[in-house]
Each structure stands twice: as C-alpha cells, then as structure tokens.
Amino acid sequence: MADWAGILGSGRDLIEATGVPEAARFLVDWPMPAAVRGVTPASLEVLRWLRASATRAPAGPVGRFACAIADAAGELCWRQSYRTGDVPRTFLERYGWCELFGRCGPIPCTALAGGVLLLGPDTHYPSHQHAAEELYVPLSGDADWQRGHGDFEARRPGDGIFHARGEPHAMRTATAPLLALYLWRGEGLDERATLAIDRVTR
Numbered sequence: 001m002a003d004w005a006g007i008l009g010s011g012r013d014l015i016e017a018t019g020v021p022e023a024a025r026f027l028v029d030w031p032m033p034a035a036v037r038g039v040t041p042a043s044l045e046v047l048r049w050l051r052a053s054a055t056r057a058p059a060g061p062v063g064r065f066a067c068a069i070a071d072a073a074g075e076l077c078w079r080q081s082y083r084t085g086d087v088p089r090t091f092l093e094r095y096g097w098c099e100l101f102g103r104c105g106p107i108p109c110t111a112l113a114g115g116v117l118l119l120g121p122d123t124h125y126p127s128h129q130h131a132a133e134e135l136y137v138p139l140s141g142d143a144d145w146q147r148g149h150g151d152f153e154a155r156r157p158g159d160g161i162f163h164a165r166g167e168p169h170a171m172r173t174a175t176a177p178l179l180a181l182y183l184w185r186g187e188g189l190d191e192r193a194t195l196a197i198d199r200v201t202r
C-alpha cells in the first residue's frame with residue numbers, strides 16, 4: 001500500500017514552499033492520515049503520460065512527490081468532471097484527476113480536498129469554475145495558466161497558483177504534460193467543476 005503519510009507530508013511541504021499568502025489557511029486544516037478509506041481504483045487514458053511526467057519533474061521535493069504519485073497511481077480512483085458532449089473526445093483522452101484526501105480519496109478529510117490533476121500534451125483545459133477556493137502547485141511541465149479573462153502565463157513547477165471562490169481559470173499545455181497538486185477549501189468540496197461556457201467545440 002502507498003505511503004499515504006509520506007505523500008501527505010511531502011504535499012504539505014510543497015504547499016508551504018510556495019510562499020503564497022493564501023497557503024496558510026489551507027495548511028490549518030491539513031489532514032492526519034490516521035485512517036485509510038478503501039478506494040476502488042479506476043484508470044483513465046491520460047495515465048499513459050503519468051510516469052513520463054513524473055520523471056521529468058525537477059529533482060528534489062517536487063520530483064519525489066511526483067514520483068510517489070506515479071507509484072501510487074494504481075491504488076487511486078482517477079476521475080473526470082466532464083463527459084462526451086461537454087468537451088471534445090480528444091480532451092477526455094488527455095485529462096483526469098484523482099483525490100488523495102477529502103470526501104472520497106484514501107485519506108478522509110471534511111475541511112479540505114486535495115489531489116492531483118494530469119493533462120496530456122497539446123491540451124487546452126477550457127475555462128472552468130467551482131465554489132471551492134483552490135490552490136495549485138504544478139509538479140511537472142511548463143503549462144500556461146489563465147485567471148479570469150487575463151492573459152495566459154507560464155508557471156513553473158513549485159509555483160503556487162490561487163483561484164478565488166467561483167473564479168474562472170484555464171490551463172493549456174504544449175509538448176509536455178502537466179501534473180499538478182490541487183487543494184480545494186470552503187464550500188462545494190463534493191461538487192465538480194463546471195465549464196465557464198456550456199459547450200466547447202474546439
């Protein structure tokens with residue numbers, strides 16, 4: 001079984017290291033892996049890029065965390081928030097996330113939810129939103145990130161990216177996949193993100 005305590009501890013260290021001011025209120029409610037919930041594993045097509053993505057993460061704490069996720073991937077339930085008709089099939093082949101702690105992940109937690117997002121190469125995750133406020137830490141890849149209607153900006157592994165409650169945001173990758181740690185806090189922890197527009201035809 002995966003070393004959930006080690007993974008959680010490493011994730012906490014990555015959040016602290018971002019230095020973003022909002023990180024403190026996420027860390028207050030950081031879970032203790034006292035109990036492990038049984039999770040039925042589920043795989044997705046996007047996982048074909050997980051090991052390569054973890055391997056190209058920078059050496060040190062970020063790379064170790066990414067490789068620990070790749071090692072534990074077979075024990076996790078990988079999910080998608082959208083279905084065919086909402087987004088192009090090509091997007092669903094290159095997108096997925098799994099919860100590490102929260103309402104359904106292996107570590108029970110009610111105050112926070114956290115996990116990882118994986119996007120394949122040459123993928124545009126269209127603008128979307130959710131009730132929970134969010135903190136992202138890219139682990140691998142050099143994806144561009146957009147907040148609201150602002151310009152896309154390149155963010156590096158180890159950066160902290162905060163999205164306020166209900167704030168639309170988008171990401172796009174080039175040749176490298178994106179692996180990123182996410183945290184949700186506040187309302188709507190058991191809800192899924194919704195697209196900022198009804199249907200994406202790109």
Ligand SMILES: [Fe+2]
Pocket residue numbers: 130134163169193
């Ligand atoms: Fe988000």
